[in-house]
Amino acid sequence: MHLIVPGEKLFMEETLKRFIAAKQSLYDNLKQWKKASGKKIVGCHPMDIPEEIVHAAGMLPITLMGFDGAITHATRSLQPTIACNILLENLEMCLNGTLDFLDGVIFADVCDTIPILSDIWLRHSHHVLHHLMVMPKHLNSPSSRRRVSEQFLRLKAAIEKQNNKKISDRALKHSIGVYNQNRRLLKRLYDLRLCKPGLLSASDVSAVVTAGMLMRKEDHNQLVEQLLLELENLPVPTSDMHVKLIVSGSLCGHCDSVLSVIDAQGAYILEDDLYIGSRYFTSLTNEDIDPIEALAQRYVDDIPSPTKFFDANAWANYISNMVIRDKADGIIIVMRKLCEIHADDFPCIQNKLNNGGIPCLMIEIERAGVSEQDKTRIQAFIDMLGVQ
Amino acid sequence: MEIKLPRLKAQTIQRQLFIDYWQELHNAKESEKKVAWVSGMSPSELLSAMDFLIIYPMNHSATCGAAGVATVLCEISEQNGYSPDLCGYQRCDIGSALMGEQTLSPVRPPRPDLMLVTSNQQCHQIFKWFENISRIYDVPLIMVDVPFLDDTATKDDELSALKYVKEQLQEFIYFLEGFTKRRYNYDRLQECMAYASAAYDLWYEGLFNAAKNIPSPISTFDLFIHLGPMLYLRSRPEAVDYYRNLKDEVLERVANGQGAVPDEKFRLFLNGMNWMKIPSLAKLCASYNACMVTGIYPLLFTLKGGDISRPVETMAKSAINSLLNRGLQTRINAVENLVRDFAIDGIIAPTIRGCKPISSFQLETMREVERLTGVPNLEFETCMVDTRYHSDAQVEVRIQAFMELLENRVKK
Ligand code: SF4
Ligand code: SF4
Numbered sequence: 001m002h003l004i005v006p007g008e009k010l011f012m013e014e015t016l017k018r019f020i021a022a023k024q025s026l027y028d029n030l031k032q033w034k035k036a037s038g039k040k041i042v043g044c045h046p047m048d049i050p051e052e053i054v055h056a057a058g059m060l061p062i063t064l065m066g067f068d069g070a071i072t073h074a075t076r077s078l079q080p081t082i083a084c085n086i087l088l089e090n091l092e093m094c095l096n097g098t099l100d101f102l103d104g105v106i107f108a109d110v111c112d113t114i115p116i117l118s119d120i121w122l123r124h125s126h127h128v129l130h131h132l133m134v135m136p137k138h139l140n141s142p143s144s145r146r147r148v149s150e151q152f153l154r155l156k157a158a159i160e161k162q163n164n165k166k167i168s169d170r171a172l173k174h175s176i177g178v179y180n181q182n183r184r185l186l187k188r189l190y191d192l193r194l195c196k197p198g199l200l201s202a203s204d205v206s207a208v209v210t211a212g213m214l215m216r217k218e219d220h221n222q223l224v225e226q227l228l229l230e231l232e233n234l235p236v237p238t239s240d241m242h243v244k245l246i247v248s249g250s251l252c253g254h255c256d257s258v259l260s261v262i263d264a265q266g267a268y269i270l271e272d273d274l275y276i277g278s279r280y281f282t283s284l285t286n287e288d289i290d291p292i293e294a295l296a297q298r299y300v301d302d303i304p305s306p307t308k309f310f311d312a313n314a315w316a317n318y319i320s321n322m323v324i325r326d327k328a329d330g331i332i333i334v335m336r337k338l339c340e341i342h343a344d345d346f347p348c349i350q351n352k353l354n355n356g357g358i359p360c361l362m363i364e365i366e367r368a369g370v371s372e373q374d375k376t377r378i379q380a381f382i383d384m385l386g387v388q
Numbered sequence: 389m390e391i392k393l394p395r396l397k398a399q400t401i402q403r404q405l406f407i408d409y410w411q412e413l414h415n416a417k418e419s420e421k422k423v424a425w426v427s428g429m430s431p432s433e434l435l436s437a438m439d440f441l442i443i444y445p446m447n448h449s450a451t452c453g454a455a456g457v458a459t460v461l462c463e464i465s466e467q468n469g470y471s472p473d474l475c476g477y478q479r480c481d482i483g484s485a486l487m488g489e490q491t492l493s494p495v496r497p498p499r500p501d502l503m504l505v506t507s508n509q510q511c512h513q514i515f516k517w518f519e520n521i522s523r524i525y526d527v528p529l530i531m532v533d534v535p536f537l538d539d540t541a542t543k544d545d546e547l548s549a550l551k552y553v554k555e556q557l558q559e560f561i562y563f564l565e566g567f568t569k570r571r572y573n574y575d576r577l578q579e580c581m582a583y584a585s586a587a588y589d590l591w592y593e594g595l596f597n598a599a600k601n602i603p604s605p606i607s608t609f610d611l612f613i614h615l616g617p618m619l620y621l622r623s624r625p626e627a628v629d630y631y632r633n634l635k636d637e638v639l640e641r642v643a644n645g646q647g648a649v650p651d652e653k654f655r656l657f658l659n660g661m662n663w664m665k666i667p668s669l670a671k672l673c674a675s676y677n678a679c680m681v682t683g684i685y686p687l688l689f690t691l692k693g694g695d696i697s698r699p700v701e702t703m704a705k706s707a708i709n710s711l712l713n714r715g716l717q718t719r720i721n722a723v724e725n726l727v728r729d730f731a732i733d734g735i736i737a738p739t740i741r742g743c744k745p746i747s748s749f750q751l752e753t754m755r756e757v758e759r760l761t762g763v764p765n766l767e768f769e770t771c772m773v774d775t776r777y778h779s780d781a782q783v784e785v786r787i788q789a790f791m792e793l794l795e796n797r798v799k800k
Contacts, residue, residue, distance in 0.1 A: 082747045112744035115510045119539045119716035132538045137507045138531040143555035344516030347469030
């Protein structure tokens with residue numbers, strides 16, 4: 001749903017359409033772009049890939065975020081009762097040829113199945129670059145923190161080897177700058193939404209972020225800037241009538257089915273902690289130090305993440321502070337079915353929210369999106385918050 | 389048809405060893421010993437050398453499974469927000485911890501003073517599981533991260549992984565000195581490692597390798613049961629005695645041509661985890677004169693010894709070299725070799741619900757091994773301990789059909 005303020009939105013609608021188009025065409029646009037530009041495209045399996053390194057090599061990093069089509073091959077390699085829908089969908093695209101246009105794939109071992117997915121992928125594909133980053137499973141010792149930069153350097157070396165060309169510090173710093181710019185612009189968009197909730201629907205915001213994961217950051221920066229210009233000049237009807245929410249989770253992929261229920265219900269999202277959302281862009285990279293060190297530092301100091309195993313408490317605090325700071329009425333946690341790293345942190349988060357008296361609803365999503373029953377639960381949750 | 393399988397006498401000895409050990413654990417407070425909960429692949433010698441008593445939560449869950457209380461414990465953790473999609477071992481153990489003093493666990497593990505988790509098998513759940521338990525008991529948790537070496541890993545990757553594990557083990561030793569306020573006892577460590585290494589060699593020769601004989605003197609059931617002392621007691625001389633006895637007993641069976649199942653006709657391979665249904669499955673197979681002679685799990689689970697004069701290096705190496713830590717191709721090669729070495733006729737390949745690190749390898753490995761060796765496999769879904777996700781009737785039907793398939797292949 002796009003919010004319509006008569007007369008004034010047309011301009012913005014046009015810009016938004018470009019994000020939505022980029023998102024809908026998914027990989028088709030990219031094939032054309034590749035043909036036209038002669039550049040290489042590298043698929044990054046979510047999450048935690050330092051895309052800047054790929055970008056600095058003159059290649060286009062895109063996020064592999066599944067697809068809607070039929071799954072017929074992937075279940076011969078990974079059981080649907082074991083692998084989440086993102087793993088299956090991405091593998092299917094590898095097996096059915098959809099991703100043949102990629103020059104490389106990069107994985108980080110953020111969950112139990114990804115390293116094995118990587119090996120399965122390797123057996124069935126012919127990308128020139130195939131790389132698994134084996135990240136430390138905790139960050140609480142000097143050696144494990146050192147390992148982060150080692151793994152980033154290893155990725156850099158693998159890319160250099162494939163391109164037969166060094167990635168200079170200057171190029172890497174430039175890429176970090178482009179990405180930081182993107183992070184700042186998206187942050188501005190989020191700040192705007194926070195001040196003027198209802199300015200953009202949740203689905204629209206999701207389209208803006210998604211598009212950025214599928215196109216050149218330089219192009220995305222321009223588009224977001226354009227959108228911001230238009231939005232910043234829009235008057236917004238402020239209203240206290242709407243229920244205000246935080247949404248968290250949905251690791252590795254979108255949860256548009258949940259967002260559209262929220263939109264349709266007339267609730268506003270103030271801020272999110274979604275993978276396709278603030279988790280993707282929140283932390284900036286230091287532009288003044290050694291670039292690999294800077295990326296590693298960002299990885300270590302980033303917002304709390306279930307992939308990095310400090311402590312689920314940190315994530316729980318982060319989310320609950322977000323709700324309190326933004327004065328939201330409640331939080332919806334979207335959990336991808338079979339995502340063990342999220343499922344394992346959830347009890348701690350739930351406890352924290354319950355103890356803080358923060359209304360919380362957990363919704364599990366599968367391939368087909370949100371179930372009818374869960375739609376009703378979301379509606380009831382929003383209704384309940386509206387009454388309070 | 390209920391078949392009684394001949395038991396190894398060592399099983400009785402083991403029972404007594406464990407009664408004594410758990411007694412020691414329950415007296416830990418009085419005897420001023422500290423208790424550490426550790427994951428299966430952890431170098432527990434490091435702790436034994438500093439007088440810690442060790443508990444393995446995964447083994448605890450298996451014990452709860454065998455005692456028939458695991459499902460209820462799993463339900464308790466689910467009531468506390470843990471997803472039923474998490475691995476059964478984890479849900480069971482957390483359920484038990486959440487119940488505190490009221491736990492239904494038959495052994496009632498004493499609370500830990502310290503927890504140590506080692507991350508072989510690219511398993512994230514085990515880290516989270518330990519993190520959750522350490523939060524429940526509010527005790528320190530030490531994590532040793534053993535990097536996964538995938539199919540693209542190079543010699544350099546291996547070396548950097550080795551260096552990283554060594555660093556972490558050293559960090560852990562420093563931590564232990566602070567925690568116990570004592571200097572680390574390297575002499576004791578070498579002693580512990582010497583016992584462990586001797587126990588391993590005896591286990592390997594006397595049990596694991598012995599199954600290559602036709603008929604096999606033991607079944608996977610024995611293999612699993614007799615891993616217990618390897619886990620709990622390997623830093624002690626008792627383990628060495630135990631495995632020496634066991635070896636003698638098994639070799640005597642070999643000398644007498646005695647098989648673990650009557651008139652062994654088929655030799656099976658179990659490509660799966662320790663599992664509550666192994667005893668009944670072993671019996672079921674025996675009723676078809678089929679013996680599950682070996683499997684992947686015992687290999688995943690044992691730590692080979694090495695140069696004990698360089699303990700940290702040796703422990704790091706054995707962690708890195710574990711099959712658990714290796715990619716798909718290595719796994720396929722390992723299974724292929726075992727299938728050939730043990731003259732296997734069929735593979736039983738349960739997909740263990742929730743256990744992604746092991747189960748995600750399953751389909752590709754089985755398909756490829758079948759292509760390479762012609763040995764067929766039987767896949768079905770189950771859970772390690774949670775009876776809600778297992779159907780005896782269904783498995784029986786599937787096994788029966790599989791046995792018919794093997795029969796027909798013989799006839800051809
Ligand atoms: S959603 Fe969870 S289980 Fe699925 S790929 Fe991402 S981290 Fe792994
Ligand atoms: S998921 Fe599997 S490997 Fe990991 S802790 Fe559970 S049983 Fe062990």
